[in-house]
Amino acid sequence: MHEPPFVRDREANERLLARECQSCGFVAFPEFRAVCKRCGERDQWDDVRLQERGVVQSYVVQQRLPDEFETPLPLGIVDVPQEGEGEPARVYGLFTETTPDEMDVGMEVVADFRTVFELSGLPVHSFKFKRSRGDRL
């Protein structure tokens, strides 16, 4: 078992930028497309910023994965609020520092942004969720 090497990088906060559809309010994160997948409007996006926390809506615990992954590995759907008004982004994400026993619908989590690997010498930033432990917010 091994964890991929990572360094904390506050510049990864740029990954908290999402886009909100001006027509229907859908929040796209992290993938951006020209066409809103909810209402079909094209190029009607405003930039919005997400908070570094969210609430678990659903989850599974992956038990069998390729050797390079540590198992069991929770994977969840988390509603991540915007900094301002509007709908939350619904975000799929892996969990870290959270045991399967701790996973629960409605659980508050924090988003932990980090460099997950390097691609052609450039750091690739991504995030994992982890259980919110009051003293670490």
Ligand SMILES: [Zn+2]
């Ligand atoms: Zn839309």
